[in-house]
Amino acid sequence: MLDDVVLHGRKDRAFAQLLDRCDRTTFHRLSQNGSDPETLRQILSTVQFSPGLPLRISGVRLAGMQAYDLVAATDIPFPARARALAAEHFGCAPNASELVISLHLSPAPYFLAQIEIMFSPPVAQDAGHTPLPSPVGQAPRTVVRWFDATLGTLVPQRDGTLETARDAASAYALNAKAPNTRKAYRAGVRAWCAWAERHALPCLPARSADISAFLADERGRGMTPGTLELRRAALTYLHRLAGCPVPTADAAVGETMAGIRKTAARDGFTPRRKAPATSDVLRQIIDRIDITTLAGLRDRALLLMGFYGAFRRSELASLDVRHISLTRKGLLVTLPHSKGDRQDKGVEIALPFTNDSLCPVKAYGAWITVSRIADGAVFRRVRKEKRQHPPCPSLSALGTEALTDRSIARMVQARAAAAGLEGSSFGGHSLKRGALTTGMQAGAHPVKLKRLARHSSYAALGDYLELGDPFDEHALNKSAS
Numbered sequence: 001m002l003d004d005v006v007l008h009g010r011k012d013r014a015f016a017q018l019l020d021r022c023d024r025t026t027f028h029r030l031s032q033n034g035s036d037p038e039t040l041r042q043i044l045s046t047v048q049f050s051p052g053l054p055l056r057i058s059g060v061r062l063a064g065m066q067a068y069d070l071v072a073a074t075d076i077p078f079p080a081r082a083r084a085l086a087a088e089h090f091g092c093a094p095n096a097s098e099l100v101i102s103l104h105l106s107p108a109p110y111f112l113a114q115i116e117i118m119f120s121p122p123v124a125q126d127a128g129h130t131p132l133p134s135p136v137g138q139a140p141r142t143v144v145r146w147f148d149a150t151l152g153t154l155v156p157q158r159d160g161t162l163e164t165a166r167d168a169a170s171a172y173a174l175n176a177k178a179p180n181t182r183k184a185y186r187a188g189v190r191a192w193c194a195w196a197e198r199h200a201l202p203c204l205p206a207r208s209a210d211i212s213a214f215l216a217d218e219r220g221r222g223m224t225p226g227t228l229e230l231r232r233a234a235l236t237y238l239h240r241l242a243g244c245p246v247p248t249a250d251a252a253v254g255e256t257m258a259g260i261r262k263t264a265a266r267d268g269f270t271p272r273r274k275a276p277a278t279s280d281v282l283r284q285i286i287d288r289i290d291i292t293t294l295a296g297l298r299d300r301a302l303l304l305m306g307f308y309g310a311f312r313r314s315e316l317a318s319l320d321v322r323h324i325s326l327t328r329k330g331l332l333v334t335l336p337h338s339k340g341d342r343q344d345k346g347v348e349i350a351l352p353f354t355n356d357s358l359c360p361v362k363a364y365g366a367w368i369t370v371s372r373i374a375d376g377a378v379f380r381r382v383r384k385e386k387r388q389h390p391p392c393p394s395l396s397a398l399g400t401e402a403l404t405d406r407s408i409a410r411m412v413q414a415r416a417a418a419a420g421l422e423g424s425s426f427g428g429h430s431l432k433r434g435a436l437t438t439g440m441q442a443g444a445h446p447v448k449l450k451r452l453a454r455h456s457s458y459a460a461l462g463d464y465l466e467l468g469d470p471f472d473e474h475a476l477n478k479s480a481s
Helices: 009-021 024-033 036-042 079-090 140-151 162-176 178-200 208-220 225-241 251-266 279-285 294-307 313-318 360-371 405-418 428-443 446-453 460-463
Strands: 004-007 055-056 070-076 099-105 110-115 325-328 329-334 347-352 378-384 399-403
Touching: 004 036, 004 428, 009 024, 009 099, 024 036, 036 428, 055 079, 055 251, 070 079, 079 099, 079 110, 079 428, 140 225, 178 208, 178 225, 208 225, 208 251, 225 251, 279 294, 279 405, 279 428, 294 313, 294 378, 294 405, 294 428, 313 405, 325 360, 347 360, 405 428, 428 446
Parallel strands: 004 099, 055 110
Antiparallel strands: 055 070, 099 110, 325 329, 329 347, 378 399
């Protein structure tokens, strides 16, 4: 098995080399579903290369020093063969957890083997207490693994000792970050570490000039100012966790970001906002869904519930059957966690009965009845269904894993495209924007819109409203009254 797949340079060139050298079965699998990183890693774990690839043994990087990789072999056809040779070189078992084999995709692809130590997460530093090791001066890949492991720290079971109490305090502090924030931070740290490794720069601690160059280079690749701010925040968090001085607070980094924002505005950059799926748009999408299939029933229920509840895609992905109850007036959905609920008190959202084909209650009931879901995730993966005569949903296609927020966004795009709309203009936020825009157009009071949006301020609400023609909507336009 491969532990990771790393892409260098342009994706099209790297994949051209990959497809030119891999076996026919892998070629077919990659052509169908090889874009997702985890799927790509699984597919390439069984690849056969012809001719084979070089196997490099990673050099050990110390603080202030750079070691170069050693080429241990030049014609390795399988990842399993690369692992066996690397284990022989390092003198460990082939399945040892510290032995990491990665496939690097570039114009000249190769296997890379290295030994990595998994660090324990840092704990609070008090007098007389020594923090656990941090990956200062280590290879970028080690820093990435340490950061991932740290963000995934669980609260330990209480045993009455001071050390465990400190570990628990550290774990609670890490859990203060929302799941999507931690996900964005992981992506930012991975991007930085890959960039630093490519340019042979120190990864941790980083230098402010290097981070400025990284942000500028990412902007050159097309990253938005908002994404770059997340990158900067991720590196701030990384250095604080590792107990290092924070280079992102340097004036040079701040000036670079300010210049990026101003240049983007001068070039006419505006943040891309997904098109709102208003009630009219939603009806057009729903009418084209085939509800004789499980996927059709699921998608109809998801779209209608997402619209009437003004749900975010992450909230839809996390819905559990136990969160939903049927009342005389409709569905009552309880969200244990949401972005606007900073205290995690839980939020109740009402989805009313409607007297038309867009009723979320009836759509949910049809999906639950046919899928026979009694517990667990409401919206689950559905494998490709075989055609049946007469057409009817097949439970054999129903999976157990919940849809991810990304798969929900892709589903919305696909359903919009199938209805003759521009699919790329829609996404997970389209349902929330459509619901609030529809409410505004119907004359709903701003207090009700804010309550539906679950925002803490009216300023945030404005970002979700599609105001239409600025002349028709002018406050002093008498013809609009």
